[in-house]
Amino acid sequence: MVKIPPDLPLKKGGTSWKVAVIIPVLNEEEALPLVLRELPSSLVSQVIVVDNGSTDRTADVATQAGARVVSEPRRGYGRACQAGLTALEPGTDVVVFLDGDHSDFPEDLPALVAPIREGNADLVIGSRILGHAPQEALFPQQRFGNWLTCWLIRWFYGARFTDLGPFRAIRVEVLKRLHLADPTFGWNIEMQLQAVRWGLRVVEVPVRYRPRAVGRSKISGTLTGTMRAGAKILAVVFKNVWLDWRLRGGCFGARRFR
Numbered sequence: 001m002v003k004i005p006p007d008l009p010l011k012k013g014g015t016s017w018k019v020a021v022i023i024p025v026l027n028e029e030e031a032l033p034l035v036l037r038e039l040p041s042s043l044v045s046q047v048i049v050v051d052n053g054s055t056d057r058t059a060d061v062a063t064q065a066g067a068r069v070v071s072e073p074r075r076g077y078g079r080a081c082q083a084g085l086t087a088l089e090p091g092t093d094v095v096v097f098l099d100g101d102h103s104d105f106p107e108d109l110p111a112l113v114a115p116i117r118e119g120n121a122d123l124v125i126g127s128r129i130l131g132h133a134p135q136e137a138l139f140p141q142q143r144f145g146n147w148l149t150c151w152l153i154r155w156f157y158g159a160r161f162t163d164l165g166p167f168r169a170i171r172v173e174v175l176k177r178l179h180l181a182d183p184t185f186g187w188n189i190e191m192q193l194q195a196v197r198w199g200l201r202v203v204e205v206p207v208r209y210r211p212r213a214v215g216r217s218k219i220s221g222t223l224t225g226t227m228r229a230g231a232k233i234l235a236v237v238f239k240n241v242w243l244d245w246r247l248r249g250g251c252f253g254a255r256r257f258r
Contacts (some may be wrong), residue, residue, distance in 0.1 A: 018092045020046040020115055020172075023067075024080035025100035029057040031213035035098070036065040038106040043113065048087050049100070050080040058100075078180065078187035088172065096169045102213035103137065104167040112169045115203045122174045122200040125192070126167035126207035133209035149189060149233055157239050159196040164188050164233070166257045167207055174200060186236035 021044050025032055029172045032049070039047060044066065049062035050070045062069045072083035081097060088095065094116055098104045108126065115121035128138055152162040166188060180187060195202050 017094065018089065018119060019043055019094045019096060019109075019169075020048065020088055020092045021052065021096045021098065021109075022048045022081060022084035023098060023100045024050045024077055024084065025054065025058050025062070026052045026075075027054045027056045027058060028100040028214075029054075029061050031102040032058060032100045033061050033065055034102045034213055035100055035104075035106055036062070036067055040107065040109055043110055044096075044155065046089050046092065048084045050084045052076070052080040068146045072117060074183075076183040076184040077185060078190075080186055082180075082183075085175070092172050094169055095172050095175065096167075098167045098229065103210055105208040105210070108167070109169075109206045111205055112167065112207065115205065116169060116171060120201065121200075121203040123170045123191070123195045123202045124168060125161065125163060125204045126165045127161075127163040127204040128165050128167075128207060128209040129162040130204060130206035131208050134211075137209045137211045141234065144247055146234065149237060152234075152237050152241075153192065153196065155235075156244075157193070157196045159192075159202070161192060161202075164192065165209075182232075182236060185232040189233050190237050190240075197240075197244070 021039060023032070023035065036047065036049075047067040049059075049067045050072050051059045051062070053073045053075055059069050059071070068087060070083050070087045072080050085095070093112055093207055096109060096112060098106065098109075103128070112124050112126050115124050129143075146163050147165060153159055153161055168188070168191075170191070175191075178191065178198070180190050180194065182190045192202070
């Protein structure tokens with residue numbers, strides 16, 4: 001793979017930017033309309049809702065709200081994100097990912113995109129930790145998992161993160177070159193690891209967070225879901241560490257790839 005230079009050309013001026021939003025969803029017919037209603041229409045040029053096998057009216061309410069609906073029946077967060085990427089309009093500059101359960105604040109999208117538009121970042125992660133997410137919104141197991149994974153990234157790669165949050169923005173031309181492959185829970189952490197490996201400019205900005213609008217989380221809301229997600233994320237971290245160890249001839253001395 002060719003190393004991605006951190007200075008890929010950026011378009012200047014707000015009028016030339018095209019920002020798309022991808023929202024992977026599974027049975028979110030009640031919460032999704034709230035998310036779509038709060039997106040800043042003046043900044044977003046395209047909204048793609050990826051239906052990841054819903055059995056309710058999620059796809060219908062998304063269509064009624066004016067979003068483009070893409071079907072990805074094979075379950076998996078990474079698969080849903082990849083399906084959304086294939087539907088991007090030509091010339092899209094930045095893509096934003098956020099959840100469809102109304103736990104993220106769509107109104108924070110301008111702050112998320114700003115470092116990219118200003119030429120200071122390639123990837124921007126919305127940090128719920130820096131945004132002081134309330135205890136009832138970010139469960140203890142999520143906080144511990146975030147802390148442990150971020151600590152491992154800092155130890156092996158020398159990069160400091162506070163969160164693995166799903167609300168994030170990235171330049172499309174950069175994302176396509178990362179060739180992310182994880183089909184499930186490891187998509188976000190794979191993105192951050194690849195960004196560190198190839199020396200991309202990564203910025204965290206504080207974002208607000210709240211309990212999901214309806215029901216409980218399909219991942220963090222259950223013990224099984226939490227364990228599966230945690231195991232997957234750690235597996236992705238150690239897989240990348242092992243691959244890097246082999247590439248460096250069994251040496252862990254140089255942890256930074258910048």
